[in-house]
Amino acid sequence: MWDPGWDDVFRTKNWGSYPPEELVRFIGRTYFDAPERNAVKVLELGCGAGANLMFLAQEGFDATGLDGSRVALDRAAERLAARGLAARLDRGDAMALPYPEGAFDCVLDIECIYANTYADSRRIVAEARRVLKPGGLFFSKTFMTGTSGEATGRRLEGERNTYLEIPDGPFNKGYGVVRLTAEDEIEDLYSGFEGLSVDYVIRSDRNGSREVREWVISGRKP
Template identity: 40%
Template sequence: MTLSGTVATTPAPTWNSIWDEIFSRRDWGKYPKEELIRFVAWNYYSAPDRSAVRFLDLGCGYGSSAWYLAREGFSVDAIDGSAVIVEKLRQRMKSESLTARCIAGDIVDLPYPPRTFDCVVDIGCLMCNTPQDTRRILDGVYDRLKPGGKLFSISATPRCFGFDSGPQVAEATYRDLTVGSFAGTGTVRFSTEQQIRDIYSRFDHLTIGLSEYSLRDPSQMVSNWLIEGTRA
């Protein structure tokens, strides 16, 4: 029981176990996004002691962000729902004599104290959730950031190849896409800029940029929002 007399509940899970199967058979995503490198360089390369700057790689996947941040001398935590990929990341870090605290867990219930992190980075994890679940996760992210801490997030736009190729399950959210980079990856959210502003509205100094590139031909566009926000 809580002090108010209500029964404490565990947040409903957001982790989709399809990613265990994906991570078991694929071997991509080992190197960091150029957009993340620019963000970190602009905001943190001049830190007098990089080891004092603590990052969380949210939904780390293969851990490209954690790997890059550790190589740059920052203090790094990484979390993902897939125990399969977390173990792969641990082995990669160990083989290169790098340090990061890697754990498996659902990001809707982050196992860290409040005001722990200077920065949380999300490279396409939150976009694999409905708007409602994304807001729940972001509430936890906001709570774990230090005052003045930053969030960097990459999220798909409706211009992405494969948009609307599967059944719609929530606002701007589709499942079981049949074509594009996200085919076979479960739930994907393709939010408009206004929807992004609403979902991330708790954060101060919210800025939204755009990154686009084509795959095999111009019709196969990868289009992402680059979202930055700050905890007050």
């Protein structure tokens, strides 16, 4: 569920301008050989200030970004315009996407669903599946259990591996919901997709004082 506090977060954070390596690899392997890249419609959930949209637009894809934060979308628009790039920017809630069924070839979740309860995360994944064309792909990069900062916040009652106001780790320090996905949750969380590819990335951060663990998951809509 969209939390209006993210507007304040985006007012104070100047997050990066470059996409994660895993996204670049996925897009490259899957779509770089498309005969007409501008015919490949890609939606990013929780697009923030537009780092991934800039990459997609630069590579010639038909990119759409959705976020609940007007501040983030305004910043994304400024960044795109400064580079002479174009992408559609929509304000909305990922649990109720404002698009018709079968509108996109690909939907991206780059650390979007982690900021939601498990039930809400499942709703978001179901919405992503709804707006995908048959055969379309969902790509998700989400924090996994064991990431530094786990259990340092206030545990959200009735939820598993879900915390509020985590003071440390690679999250938005001290703000909002943080849900870490366990391996035994993947099949259920991403149900409805075929041929799930499940990889993970583990890296150190801050001179080895932190460990960041992320699932890298993709699947195809039947």
